[in-house]
Amino acid sequence: MGVHLSDNERLDWLRLIRSQNVGPRPFRALIDHYGHARGALAALPQLARRGGASAPGRICTRAEAEREMASANAAGVAFVALGEPDYPLRLAMIDDAPPLIAVRGDRAALARPTVAIVGARNASAAGIKFAERLARQLGEAGLVIASGLARGIDAAAHRGSLTTGTVAAIAGGHNSIYPPEHAPLAQAIAQNGVVLSEMPLDHEPRARDFPRRNRLISGLAAGVVVIEAAQRSGSLITARMALEQGREVFAVPGSPLDPRCEGTNNLLKQGAAPVTEAADVTAALRPIFERPQQLSAQEPDHPIAPGDTGEPDGLERDRIVALLGPTPVGIDDLIRLSGLPPAIVRTVLLELELAGTLERHGGGLVSLVPTI
Amino acid sequence: MGVHLSDNERLDWLRLIRSQNVGPRPFRALIDHYGHARGALAALPQLARRGGASAPGRICTRAEAEREMASANAAGVAFVALGEPDYPLRLAMIDDAPPLIAVRGDRAALARPTVAIVGARNASAAGIKFAERLARQLGEAGLVIASGLARGIDAAAHRGSLTTGTVAAIAGGHNSIYPPEHAPLAQAIAQNGVVLSEMPLDHEPRARDFPRRNRLISGLAAGVVVIEAAQRSGSLITARMALEQGREVFAVPGSPLDPRCEGTNNLLKQGAAPVTEAADVTAALRPIFERPQQLSAQEPDHPIAPGDTGEPDGLERDRIVALLGPTPVGIDDLIRLSGLPPAIVRTVLLELELAGTLERHGGGLVSLVPTI
Numbered sequence: 099m100g101v102h103l104s105d106n107e108r109l110d111w112l113r114l115i116r117s118q119n120v121g122p123r124p125f126r127a128l129i130d131h132y133g134h135a136r137g138a139l140a141a142l143p144q145l146a147r148r149g150g151a152s153a154p155g156r157i158c159t160r161a162e163a164e165r166e167m168a169s170a171n172a173a174g175v176a177f178v179a180l181g182e183p184d185y186p187l188r189l190a191m192i193d194d195a196p197p198l199i200a201v202r203g204d205r206a207a208l209a210r211p212t213v214a215i216v217g218a219r220n221a222s223a224a225g226i227k228f229a230e231r232l233a234r235q236l237g238e239a240g241l242v243i244a245s246g247l248a249r250g251i252d253a254a255a256h257r258g259s260l261t262t263g264t265v266a267a268i269a270g271g272h273n274s275i276y277p278p279e280h281a282p283l284a285q286a287i288a289q290n291g292v293v294l295s296e297m298p299l300d301h302e303p304r305a306r307d308f309p310r311r312n313r314l315i316s317g318l319a320a321g322v323v324v325i326e327a328a329q330r331s332g333s334l335i336t337a338r339m340a341l342e343q344g345r346e347v348f349a350v351p352g353s354p355l356d357p358r359c360e361g362t363n364n365l366l367k368q369g370a371a372p373v374t375e376a377a378d379v380t381a382a383l384r385p386i387f388e389r390p391q392q393l394s395a396q397e398p399d400h401p402i403a404p405g406d407t408g409e410p411d412g413l414e415r416d417r418i419v420a421l422l423g424p425t426p427v428g429i430d431d432l433i434r435l436s437g438l439p440p441a442i443v444r445t446v447l448l449e450l451e452l453a454g455t456l457e458r459h460g461g462g463l464v465s466l467v468p469t470i
Numbered sequence: 471m472g473v474h475l476s477d478n479e480r481l482d483w484l485r486l487i488r489s490q491n492v493g494p495r496p497f498r499a500l501i502d503h504y505g506h507a508r509g510a511l512a513a514l515p516q517l518a519r520r521g522g523a524s525a526p527g528r529i530c531t532r533a534e535a536e537r538e539m540a541s542a543n544a545a546g547v548a549f550v551a552l553g554e555p556d557y558p559l560r561l562a563m564i565d566d567a568p569p570l571i572a573v574r575g576d577r578a579a580l581a582r583p584t585v586a587i588v589g590a591r592n593a594s595a596a597g598i599k600f601a602e603r604l605a606r607q608l609g610e611a612g613l614v615i616a617s618g619l620a621r622g623i624d625a626a627a628h629r630g631s632l633t634t635g636t637v638a639a640i641a642g643g644h645n646s647i648y649p650p651e652h653a654p655l656a657q658a659i660a661q662n663g664v665v666l667s668e669m670p671l672d673h674e675p676r677a678r679d680f681p682r683r684n685r686l687i688s689g690l691a692a693g694v695v696v697i698e699a700a701q702r703s704g705s706l707i708t709a710r711m712a713l714e715q716g717r718e719v720f721a722v723p724g725s726p727l728d729p730r731c732e733g734t735n736n737l738l739k740q741g742a743a744p745v746t747e748a749a750d751v752t753a754a755l756r757p758i759f760e761r762p763q764q765l766s767a768q769e770p771d772h773p774i775a776p777g778d779t780g781e782p783d784g785l786e787r788d789r790i791v792a793l794l795g796p797t798p799v800g801i802d803d804l805i806r807l808s809g810l811p812p813a814i815v816r817t818v819l820l821e822l823e824l825a826g827t828l829e830r831h832g833g834g835l836v837s838l839v840p841t842i
Contacts, residue, residue, distance in 0.1 A: 224725055224727050227727065228725075228726060228727055350726060351723030351724060351725070351726065351731070351734075351735050351738060351744070352723060352724065352725055353596055353600075353723070353724055353725060354600055354722060354723065354745075354746035354747065355596050355599065355600055359723070360746070362723075363723050363744055363746045364746075366723060366738060366744040367743075367744050367746075367750065371739075372723070372735055372738040372739050373726075374726035374732070374735045374736075374739075375726065378739065
């Protein structure tokens with residue numbers, strides 16, 4: 099891609115991604131359609147109206163974006179755009195890569211081979227000790243350690259790799275480090291590594307931000323090592339996202355009598371590679387790191403061709419909406435069942451998404467947001 | 471096979487297997503060649519002499535066999551011959567199945583679906599607790615538990631399955647239970663299960679008898695569960711034998727910081743199925759137990775046809791011996807390189823074995839026993 103944004107373009111990207119209902123996927127579809135963020139910003143109200151929104155979604159103003167940019171500068175935080183040279187190549191390849199990442203620290207860490215280590219917040223002493231040792235050994239082997247700055251395993255993984263390079267992907271904004279007592283750790287990470295967020299600087303993380311953030315941890319890495327994870331824990335979400343992103347999943351075995359090992363042992367049953375020492379990870383990842391990385395980010399499956407003037411009419415829109423419900427259905431099925439051109443279907447879906455009535459799931463599935 | 475030995479034949483079998491240098495494989499070759507144990511006993515001195523033995527190997531006398539039979543009867547121990555209805559079908563299918571097993575207890579247990587549980591003697595409290603629980607749950611699911619009566623995991627596995635059925639394969643004779651403090655446990659096992667040995671009644675187990683015994687534990691079972699095993703431990707030998715015998719291998723995950731879990735975690739890395747609950751075992755073994763069992767024991771690859779009169783001459787014997795050395799070589803290679811008929815080569819090898827100068831390894835490999 100080789101994107102290089104001007105200051106003005108970066109501000110437009112920030113406005114677009116901070117506008118209501120514009121997530122990473124609609125952002126990409128809009129840029130594909132309009133060629134640049136400014137045109138997309140101008141079209142947003144009309145698109146959302148056509149998607150059925152009673153009121154147009156809130157658009158981030160230029161002044162707001164300028165304020166965020168200024169306080170980012172003051173805090174030593176820089177915005178890196180998807181496709182720019184400093185944007186991590188592996189992260190760029192996930193299909194919901196954040197268009198802009200706010201980074202603090204030594205960006206060189208983002209270009210190095212990376213493995214993620216995640217696990218239980220209420221980890222055992224043995225788990226914490228093992229996480230710190232594994233991170234140190236993998237760091238000495240030349241790998242950057244990505245994790246989530248959480249209590250327990252995450253913090254131990256960062257601590258073990260502070261001097262060799264570590265990246266913390268956080269769920270809130272840079273001015274709202276969670277948990278608060280890890281602010282000094284975040285500060286230390288930024289010395290040889292990076293703290294990274296896709297959220298507004300002052301955003302306080304909510305429960306739903308953590309699973310969303312987990313895709314960044316796995317997205318940054320070639321593989322994810324899970325150390326101690328109960329069933330239905332956030333670490334397993336990271337493992338699932340890693341699988342969806344085509345990353346390697348490793349799990350550290352543990353006693354069947356310890357509920358903190360239930361999730362990791364189940365990962366082993368599902369085929370995750372067992373890890374008891376650093377060599378288990380390096381041996382598995384070496385061939386992956388030795389493969390030349392793709393130089394371009396993954397394109398959307400069916401980009402909307404720029405200049406495509408196929409505007410859906412009301413009848414077509416109704417036909418697609420009638421096919422949608424709360425149960426996720428495949429976009430390909432929608433195209434087949436509606437009998438409409440793919441470009442029309444995709445445009446309607448984008449409009450519905452911008453109107454806040456469509457939800458996208460993995461694997462090309464979409465559903466209507468249930469009205470409460 | 472459907473063998474039913476008369477008392478006299480059983481005595482001949484006992485004499486033959488108790489004679490020097492007659493292990494399970496030569497035993498089978500001799501029976502195949504002579505049709506019955508009596509003819510083999512008569513031929514032993516000549517065969518060993520032809521194999522180069524300076525003095526003929528010690529042949530068990532009829533009086534000795536009668537004495538062992540009598541003290542077995544007194545101790546409630548019965549001899550079951552390979553191929554008899556009470557001989558465990560799975561055990562009969564391993565290629566070095568003992569021709570006679572000495573069993574004490576309820577032989578019905580030998581006919582039921584069986585899984586082995588083995589592990590560390592110096593097991594952790596958690597490992598012992600888990601072993602006992604797993605054995606109980608697998609017992610409740612209808613499986614007989616096989617193990618080796620050792621301290622630690624083995625004893626816990628037997629204890630957990632005392633009432634549902636358990637089989638202890640021991641390395642010594644029935645009158646020499648090891649460790650001695652497990653004599654009451656052996657007594658309890660014989661109530662609902664079986665204590666089983668291939669060694670003479672008064673045989674005190676030596677170090678080399680334990681690995682040999684381990685093939686019986688895995689041979690009795692459709693799968694082997696390993697709970698806590700250090701590297702280079704006996705449990706790993708059982709796991710290796712299980713693999714060679716085509717059995718399933720299961721390993722219970724454990725902390726990488728506990729050396730007692732190093733062996734089991736390595737088994738996981740090598741592809742063993744992780745086990746944290748009984749269902750992991752029953753689900754994997756159910757299809758195996760539901761398959762109809764082969765009704766005949768595995769035949770030797772190239773049985774010596776009865777009545778085959780091809781007697782090797784001295785020249786042929788020398789040619790084969792010249793091809794042998796301390797490094798194991800394949801029998802097929804010997805046949806090819808010597809240019810001799812397979813029957814001749816096999817007869818020479820049998821003679822060398824009976825003379826105590828040939829050692830057989832897995833996979834059809836043989837070597838000369840190094841002269842010290």
